[in-house]
Amino acid sequence: GQDEAVDSLAKAIKRTRVQLSPRRRPASFIFVGPTGVGKTELSLRIAEHFKTSIISSDSRQLYAELKIGTAAPTPEQLKRVPHYFVGTLQLTDYYSAAQYETEVMSVLEQLFQQHHVVLLTGGSMMYVDAICKGIDDIPTVDKETRELMLQRYEKEGLDKLCAELKLLDPEYYKIVDLKNPKRVIHALEICYMTGKTYSSFRTRNCKERPFRIIKIGLTRDREELYDRINRRVDIMMQEGLLEEARSVYPYKDLNSLNTVGYKEIFKYLDGEWTLDFAIEKIKQNSRIYSRKQMTWFKRDADIAWFHPDQQEEIMEHIKKQLS
Numbered sequence: 001g002q003d004e005a006v007d008s009l010a011k012a013i014k015r016t017r018v019q020l021s022p023r024r025r026p027a028s029f030i031f032v033g034p035t036g037v038g039k040t041e042l043s044l045r046i047a048e049h050f051k052t053s054i055i056s057s058d059s060r061q062l063y064a065e066l067k068i069g070t071a072a073p074t075p076e077q078l079k080r081v082p083h084y085f086v087g088t089l090q091l092t093d094y095y096s097a098a099q100y101e102t103e104v105m106s107v108l109e110q111l112f113q114q115h116h117v118v119l120l121t122g123g124s125m126m127y128v129d130a131i132c133k134g135i136d137d138i139p140t141v142d143k144e145t146r147e148l149m150l151q152r153y154e155k156e157g158l159d160k161l162c163a164e165l166k167l168l169d170p171e172y173y174k175i176v177d178l179k180n181p182k183r184v185i186h187a188l189e190i191c192y193m194t195g196k197t198y199s200s201f202r203t204r205n206c207k208e209r210p211f212r213i214i215k216i217g218l219t220r221d222r223e224e225l226y227d228r229i230n231r232r233v234d235i236m237m238q239e240g241l242l243e244e245a246r247s248v249y250p251y252k253d254l255n256s257l258n259t260v261g262y263k264e265i266f267k268y269l270d271g272e273w274t275l276d277f278a279i280e281k282i283k284q285n286s287r288i289y290s291r292k293q294m295t296w297f298k299r300d301a302d303i304a305w306f307h308p309d310q311q312e313e314i315m316e317h318i319k320k321q322l323s
Contacts, residue, residue, distance in 0.1 A: 040121070177258075
């Protein structure tokens, strides 16, 4: 069970004495993996061991109103380890991966004055890339192209634009949220304006960082992961996800709420779906999202992969990286 896993990790940490070299640059441990894999408890334990802080790289945990549906750290977990970028925004606040990059780099600069190691954990792929690689200098879309694409979206619909993106930029098509018109439209705007793929701008340069980046990926067998995702959705419902979604329902058209867990319950609140069907769709869409996350992360050869139960191996890897 979970208690045994926690005890096992605690013993592994005690057995692994990590000696930090004062001459080496500070390090940011990036914990990644699909939704529901078990990043939270592992990162909490390791942060406690190093007496350091955790920076969230979950683009939805930023919003104070979305605690249950985003599996945000609980008040008890926040007491155990200082967290940054959790519950700091309101739903109506505009926020981007570029802002996240700027703000996290500033926070890291301060934290590295006190700590040799800082953890960053979460499953938002673009936010992780913003810190590891930096946001690319993507051209600003001109007014004419923007208006043209919006007109096409209103006239032809999202499915038509998605099919077009698949032809023009198949690489980005594989990883983009096809239900998110903002991202699909923006990628097409860049394609038409520049004559190049959106992907070519996103993967061009990797910024140098004044700290070491050590990436640890957590993974499970698909059946095991899907079971955990399904159970987690049931727990969220017991904890009040329906009530939380109802409280933000007036803002349902905001991009911040175009999120698995909320958009399905909005269908129930609209009278389109039964509650049971909405819950099953949350589970299904969470499983689909977990596959997209793994497709994204598996492209990164710098990630060392572990099952969350391989706690001794994870601590040995950390020891090796920091020695």
